[in-house]
Amino acid sequence: MSTQTLYLIFFGGLVPLMFLGYVLGRQKAITIRSQGIKMHSQPDQYGWFGALYTGLPIITIGVCGVFLYLFGVHAIPPTMLLAAALGVGALTLGLLIKNIQGTTKARDLVEDLIKGMLFTASLVSVLTTFGILLSIIFEALHFFQMQSFFHFIFGLEWSPDTAFLEGAGRADANAAEAKFGAVPIFAGTFYITAIAMVVAIPMGLLSAIFMSEYASSSVRSQVKPFLEILAGIPTVVYGFFAALTVAPLVVKFFAVFGIEAQYQNALSSGIIMGIMIIPFISSLSDDVISSVPQNMRNGAYALGMNKAETIRFVVLPSAMPGIIASILLGVSRALGETMIVVMAAGLRPNLTWNPLEDMTTVTVKIVESLTGDQEFNNPLTLSAFALGLVLFVVTLVINIISVSTIRKFHRKYKVSTL
Template sequence: MSNDSLYLIFFGGLIPLIFIAYMIGKNKAQVISNKGIHINSQPEQYGWFTALYTGLPVIMLLVTVMFLYLFGLKSVPPMLIVISSLALGAISLIFVVKRLSPTTKARDSIESFIRIVLIFASLISVLTTFGILFSIIFESIHFFQRESFFGFIFGTDWNPDTAFLEGAGRATEGVAQAQFGAVPIFAGTFYITLIAMAVAVPIGILSAVFMSEYASKKVRNTIKPTLEILAGIPTVVYGFFAAITVAPFIVNVFSALGIDASYRSALGAGVVMGIMIIPIISSLSDDVISSVPQNIRNGSLALGMNKAETIMFVVIPSAMPGIIAAVLLGISRALGETMIVVMAASLRPNLTMNPLEDMTTVTVKIVESLVGDQEFDSSLTLSAFALGLVLFVVTLIINIISITTIRKFHQKYKISNL
C-alpha cells in the first residue's frame, strides 16, 4: 500500500473522529445544561475539550513512532500504526465522554493546552536561534584552529584562492599562502549599508510623516499600498535595475564632472538598496506615528505650537521607539542583502573610502565560499562560518544599542500605548 493511501486512511479517519468527538461533547454538555444543572464551561468548550483529548493521543502516538523511525526502528508495519492510532483515538473518545460531568473544567483545560502550545512554539524559536549560533560557533572554531583569529579580524588582505589546495594536501612551497583578512569585506558591508540607510531613512521617515500628518485619507490609502508594492519586488529585479539603469547613470554624471566611476560601485548598490528599504521604514513608521494619541497633538497645539513644531518636537519623539525599530529592520535587511551587491558592486574585497569603486559584502563572500567543488573542511569553506559569526555579533551589538535607545525614549516620554 502506498504512502498516499496510508495518509488518506489516517487523516480520513482522524478528522471525522475529532469532529464526532466535538459534537458528542457539545451535545452532552447541552443536555446537562437543559436539565437545569450548572455546568462549569460553555457547551462549545466541552466540545473542544472532548475533541482535544480524543485527537491528542493519536498525534502523540504518531510523533513517537516518527522518532522511533528516525532511530532505526522500522519493523512496525505502517498499516498497523494507522489502525492502532485510530483505535487509540476511539478509546480516548469513549473514556473522555464517560468522564464528562458538570464540574469538568473544560475551559481551563483548553486554555492550559493553548498556553503549553504557545510556550512550546516560543521554545522552538529560541532553541532554533541557539542551534544556529552553536553550529556557527563550532565551525568557526575549526576555522580559527587553521587560521589566525587576529589575522582574520584585523587583516586587510582577503586572498583565499589557494585554500582549497591546502585542504586537499596539495599545497607546495611555490604556492602562496591563503590570506583571510576580513576588514575589507566588513568595511564594504558597512559602507554600502551606510549609503543605503542615508537614502532610505530620510525618505522613509518623511514619507511616513506626510502620509500620517498631511495626506488626506484618500491620498494615504493610495500612496501607502503603492509604496508597499516595492517591498514585494524580488531583489534580483533591483539588481537588474542597479546594473542596467543606476550604474550607467552614475558613471555618466560623474564623467561629466571629470571624475572616473566604475560601473560596479558601492554607490550604485547602496542607492538601489536604499530604494528597496524605503517601504519597510515608511510603512512601519507611518503605523507608529499614526498610533500617537490625538490628545498629545491637541495639547501641543493648545500650548501655541504650530503643526510643524508639534510634529517635530512632540509626535516624532513620541513615536521614536517604533521609528528606531523600523530603521533597525532596514539595517538588518541591508546587512543581509546579496543579489544587489553581486550584480551592482562586484565580488572583489576592496578597502577604500571611494564610493565610486567596486567592493563587496559579507553575505556575498559567504555565498561564494559555500559554492563550488572545494572540500567542506577547507579553510575557504569554513571562513563562511567565521564571517557569519562576526556578522551575528555585529547584529547583536546593533540590537543591544537600539533596545537601550528605545528604553531611554520610553522613560523620557512615558510611552505606554505604542
C-alpha cells in the same frame, strides 16, 4: 507503503476523530444540560474539549515518530506507529466522552491546552534560534582551529584560493598561503549598508510624516499601497535595475566631472538597496506616528506651537521607539542582502573608501564559500560559518543598542506625560 500514503492516512484519521470528538462532546453536554444538571462550561466548550484532547495524543505520537526517523531510529515500523497513534486517539475519544460530567471544567482545560500550545510555539522558536547559533559556533570553532582568529578579525586581505585548491587536491608546494582576513568584507558590508540607510531613512521617515500628518485620507489610501509595492519586488529585479540602469548613470554622471567610476560600484548598490528598504521604514513609522494620541497634538497647539513644531517636539519624540525599531529592521534587511550586491557591487573584497569602486559583503562571501565542489571540512567552506558568527554578533550588538535607546525614550516619555 509510501510516505505520501502514510501522511494521507494520518491526517485522514486525525481530522475525522477530532470532528467526532467535537460533535460527541457537545452533544453529551447538551444531553446533560437537558436533564437540569448545572454545567461548568458551555456545550461548545465541551465540544472543543473533546476535539483538542482527542487530537493531542495522536499528534504527540506522530511528532515523536518524526523525530525518531530524523535521528535515524527505525526500531518502530511506520505503519505500526501510525496504527498506534490512531488507536490511542480513538481510545482517548471514548474515555473523554464517557467521563464528561457537569463538573468537568472544559473551559479551563481548553484554555490550559491552548496556553501550552502557545508556550510550545514560543519555545520552538527560541530553541531554533539557539540551535542555529550553536551550529554556527561549532563550525566556526572548527575553522578557527585551522586559521588564526586574530588574523581573521583584523586581517586586511581575503584570498582563499589556495584553500580551494587544497580542498580539491590540486595544490602544490609553491602555492601561496591562503589568507582569511575579513576586514575588507565587513568594511564593504557596513559601507554599503551605510549608503543604503542614508537613502532609506530620510525618504522613509519624510514619507511617513507626510502620509500621517499632511496627506488627506484619500491621498493616503492611494499613495501608501504604491509605496508598499516596493517591499514585494524581488531583490533580483532590484539587482537588474541597479546593474543595467543605475550603475551606468552613476558612471556617466561622474564622468562629466572627470571622475572615473567602475560599472560595479558600492554607490549604485547602496542607492538601490536604500530604495528597497524605504517601504519597511515608511510603513512602520507611519503606523507609529498615526498612533500618537491626538490630545498631545491639541495640547501642543494650545501652547502656541505650529504644525511643524508639534511634529518635531511632540509627535516624533513620542513615536521614536517605533521609528528606531523600523530603522533597525531596515539595517537588518540591508546587512542580509545578497543579490543586489552580487549584481551591482561585485564579488571582490576591496578595502577602500571610494564608493565608486567594486566591493562585496558578508552574505555574498558566505554564499560563495558554500557553493562549489570543495569538501565541507576545508577552511574555505568553514569560513562561511566564521563570517556568519561575526555577523550574528554584530547584529546582536545593534539590537542591544537599539533596545537600550528605545527604553530611554520610553522612560523619557513616561516622565513627560506625568
